[in-house]
Amino acid sequence: MLTVGIDLAAEAVRTAVAWLDWSAGRARLVRVEVGADDELIVEAVMAASKAGIDCPLGWPDRFVDFVTAHRAGHVRVPEGLAGRAWRRDLALRVTDQVVHEQTGLTPLSVSADRIGHATMRCAAVLAELARRGQPVDRRGGGAVVEVYPAACLKRWGLPYRGYKRTANLTELGRLVDLLLEAAPWLELGEYEPLCRASDDATDAVVSALAARASALGLVTVPAGEQAGTAATEGWIALPTTPLDHLITAGSKPR
Structure with a gap:
C-alpha cells in the first residue's frame, strides 16, 4: 500500500508531500517534496491507495447560506442569540466542532481565518482530480481523506504544539525522535534530516500516517445527519x- 500525506498551504513554497510505502511490516518514507505545486499534488493522489490532505475540503454550509443571503440583502440573526453565539456555525464546520469536543483542539476556521486561502487552492485541486476521473468524497470514503496532524499527534500521545517554524527546530527534532520511538517500524531514511528541518515535511508524514489509518478503517467517520x-x-x-x-x-x- 502507498499512502500520501499533503500539508497543503495557499502557495507551493509552504506545501509538502510525503509518500509512505507499507510492506513487510514496515512503513518506508520513499519520497518527500517541499514546494509542491498543484500538478505534483494531483499526480501524488492519483498514484496513492489513500491520500491525507491537511486542509479543509469545504466551507461550513451555514456560512455559504449566510453569504448567499447577504448578497441578496436578507441576512437574519437567529432570535435569542448574540455575538459569537450566532456566528459559531458560520465560522466552524460540523467536523471542526466534533474535533473540538473529542480532542479539545479547535481547527482554524476556513471562513474566518487565513486557511481559507489554502482551501481555495484545495478546491481547484479537487476539481482537477474529478476532471481526471478521481472524484473526491469529502466524507473520506474515497481516495482522499481530510486530516489534522495536531489532533493525530495528540491522539497518539506525541507532542502536538510548539514545533512549528524555524525558531522551534529543537522541538521539531524532539517530535521526530519521539515519533520514531513510538513507531520503530517507520523508516524515514534519507529524508530524516529534511523532516527535522521542515515542519511542513513532518506534517506531510503525519498526514500520510493518518491516511493509512483511514484506509484501515481506524478513524472517526460521520454518523447520522453528520454524513x-x-x-x-x-x-x-x-x-x-x-x-x-x-x-x-x-x-x-481482512
Whole structure:
C-alpha cells in the first residue's frame, strides 16, 4: 500500500508531500517534496491507495447560506442569540466542532481565518482530480481523506504544539525522535534530516500516517445527519487506535 500525506498551504513554497510505502511490516518514507505545486499534488493522489490532505475540503454550509443571503440583502440573526453565539456555525464546520469536543483542539476556521486561502487552492485541486476521473468524497470514503496532524499527534500521545517554524527546530527534532520511538517500524531514511528541518515535511508524514489509518478503517467517520453535512463541508478523520495499530491491523487478514 502507498499512502500520501499533503500539508497543503495557499502557495507551493509552504506545501509538502510525503509518500509512505507499507510492506513487510514496515512503513518506508520513499519520497518527500517541499514546494509542491498543484500538478505534483494531483499526480501524488492519483498514484496513492489513500491520500491525507491537511486542509479543509469545504466551507461550513451555514456560512455559504449566510453569504448567499447577504448578497441578496436578507441576512437574519437567529432570535435569542448574540455575538459569537450566532456566528459559531458560520465560522466552524460540523467536523471542526466534533474535533473540538473529542480532542479539545479547535481547527482554524476556513471562513474566518487565513486557511481559507489554502482551501481555495484545495478546491481547484479537487476539481482537477474529478476532471481526471478521481472524484473526491469529502466524507473520506474515497481516495482522499481530510486530516489534522495536531489532533493525530495528540491522539497518539506525541507532542502536538510548539514545533512549528524555524525558531522551534529543537522541538521539531524532539517530535521526530519521539515519533520514531513510538513507531520503530517507520523508516524515514534519507529524508530524516529534511523532516527535522521542515515542519511542513513532518506534517506531510503525519498526514500520510493518518491516511493509512483511514484506509484501515481506524478513524472517526460521520454518523447520522453528520454524513450529509460532511459531503459538502468535509470531515476530519481522527485516529481511533494507537499508532502501532497502523502496522498490526494492516498485517491481519481482512
